[in-house]
Amino acid sequence: QVQLVESGGGLVQPGGSLRLSCAASGSIPSFYAMGWYRQAPGKQREPVAIITGGGRTIYADSVKGRFTVSRDNAKNTVALQMNSLKPEDTAVYYCNLHTDISYWGQGTQVTVSS
Numbered sequence: 001q002v003q004l005v006e007s008g009g010g011l012v013q014p015g016g017s018l019r020l021s022c023a024a025s026g027s028i029p030s031f032y033a034m035g036w037y038r039q040a041p042g043k044q045r046e047p048v049a050i051i052t053g054g055g056r057t058i059y060a061d062s063v064k065g066r067f068t069v070s071r072d073n074a075k076n077t078v079a080l081q082m083n084s085l086k087p088e089d090t091a092v093y094y095c096n097l098h099t100d101i102s103y104w105g106q107g108t109q110v111t112v113s114s
Contacts, residue, residue: 002026002103004095009108016112017083022095022105024076029099034071034078038091038110045094049080062088085112 008020020036035050035058049069050058057069068081078095090112095105 002028002097004097004103004105006093006095006105006108009093009110011111011113012085013114014085014087014112016085017081018085018110019082020080020093020095020108020110022078024078024097024103028076028097032097032099034095034097035069036078036080037094037096038089039094039107040088040091043091048093050096051078082110085110087112 002024003026004022004024006020006022008018010018012018031053033050033052036048037045038048039045048060048063049067051069051071059067066084071078089110091110092107093110094107097103
């Protein structure tokens with residue numbers, strides 16, 4: 001079993017920045033992808049940024065150039081640096097670890113509002 005714990009959400013004004021972090025613990029597989037998804041009220045959960053075991057990054061079109069995903073394999077952590085935040089980025093953000101199955105964190109709220 002894998003446990004994921006997120007931190008770093010909060011309230012920020014449009015144009016501001018936030019950094020989300022996620023730490024994995026437990027029976028961590030040897031090769032896995034990690035990343036971030038988000039779910040806004042009334043909408044389906046959607047992928048935001050993924051980083052593969054080999055370090056390849058994949059971003060949603062809506063966040064390209066604004067968000068950066070990174071991971072530290074030695075510490076089993078993944079981070080999401082979010083810059084130039086927009087009101088439409090408001091959502092609950094979930095950390096994900098994926099091998100043959102997916103593990104999820106509990107989610108952290110990000111609110112972008114003036």
